[in-house]
Amino acid sequence: MSESASEQGHIIRPYGDTTGDGMVQLSFTLPMANSKVAEGAAAQLANKMGMDPAMVVHAKSMGDNFTFFVVYGRVNHLVDTSIVEVVERDYPLLTPKEANAAIKRSLRRRLVVVGGCIGTDAHTVGIDAILNIKGFAGEKGLEYYRELKVVNLGAQVSVPDLVEAAHAEKADAVLVSQVVTQRDAHLLNTREMSAAFRESYPAAERPLLVIGGPRFDETMAAELGVDRVFSRGTTPGEVASFIVHRLTTAAKDRTAS
Ligand code: B12
Numbered sequence: 001m002s003e004s005a006s007e008q009g010h011i012i013r014p015y016g017d018t019t020g021d022g023m024v025q026l027s028f029t030l031p032m033a034n035s036k037v038a039e040g041a042a043a044q045l046a047n048k049m050g051m052d053p054a055m056v057v058h059a060k061s062m063g064d065n066f067t068f069f070v071v072y073g074r075v076n077h078l079v080d081t082s083i084v085e086v087v088e089r090d091y092p093l094l095t096p097k098e099a100n101a102a103i104k105r106s107l108r109r110r111l112v113v114v115g116g117c118i119g120t121d122a123h124t125v126g127i128d129a130i131l132n133i134k135g136f137a138g139e140k141g142l143e144y145y146r147e148l149k150v151v152n153l154g155a156q157v158s159v160p161d162l163v164e165a166a167h168a169e170k171a172d173a174v175l176v177s178q179v180v181t182q183r184d185a186h187l188l189n190t191r192e193m194s195a196a197f198r199e200s201y202p203a204a205e206r207p208l209l210v211i212g213g214p215r216f217d218e219t220m221a222a223e224l225g226v227d228r229v230f231s232r233g234t235t236p237g238e239v240a241s242f243i244v245h246r247l248t249t250a251a252k253d254r255t256a257s
Pocket of ligand 1: 181212214230231234
């Protein structure tokens with residue numbers, strides 16, 4: 001480690017027992033019955049991943065032929081926090097009152113939001129946390145906002161049905177949830193969805209496309225063809241603030257030009 005970098009505080013390493021000891025914890029499943037050999041295999045995998053020493057601290061059978069492991073051990077890797085890339089919030093957080101006022105002022109009508117889970121995904125708890133009046137993490141959902149009209153289409157909505165609903169409702173924003181990530185279904189479905197909206201709308205009239213789910217990488221918006229990606233722990237207030245900011249700024253830009 002270069003002395004100046006560590007002195008500046010942006011080079012760090014993990015710790016478990018004592019500061020800077022490099023200890024981390026890793027969990028995974030191997031397709032083997034629980035046994036001494038399976039534990040050895042888990043330690044070998046952890047070693048190959050750079051953990052040395054690697055201690056198997058938990059092994060639990062998952063059915064007959066699978067074992068879940070937790071391995072605790074030391075890594076020598078350093079982290080440079082000055083080169084981390086994340087999506088920072090680039091819009092102000094509004095209260096529902098402020099969001100309603102901004103919509104009224106710039107759109108002079110209610111802002112329409114259409115949402116749902118696409119593909120075969122039936123995990124509606126996440127989108128409901130954002131849309132339903134009861135909300136999430138102590139915040140009311142978008143249905144609580146007087147100036148928002150929310151149409152929640154629920155689970156397993158096909159992309160053509162979503163596009164049709166967006167047209168029928170004159171949606172300003174479309175909010176889509178994808179929780180299942182097996183075989184990258186969330187990425188494939190999102191790309192299909194964004195392509196369908198681009199095909200169906202002239203560029204200037206396309207609704208704002210927002211995708212969310214616990215295993216999305218927030219830096220992937222452009223690659224997926226959407227306007228914003230939200231990940232785990234998102235609150236309704238963040239989503240409402242983003243939509244209002246983007247759509248009321250766009251309305252202002254249109255008025256100015
Ligand atoms: C509850 C649950 C179910 C319920 C769903 C009920 C319902 N109505 O939603 C039931 C029992 C039906 C179910 C079924 C299945 N499930 Co399930 N389920 C879960 C579980 C335990 C919790 C998910 C949840 O509700 N989280 C709480 C919400 C609030 O969190 P969230 O979804 O992350 O949402 C937040 C953010 O991500 C974000 N967000 C989410 N969506 C959106 C959208 C927008 C627009 C925005 C802005 C933000 C946003 O905001 C939310 C609030 O912060 C998870 C495991 C887990 N602990 O996460 C497995 C899990 C998701 N399920 C899984 C699986 C495999 C299945 C099944 C395939 C099982 C099976 N073999 O049948 C089926 C699939 C059914 C289907 N067709 O989709 C796997 C997925 C694995 C993977 N890699 O894809 C998980 C991870 C469990 C596991 N470890 O194996 N499941």
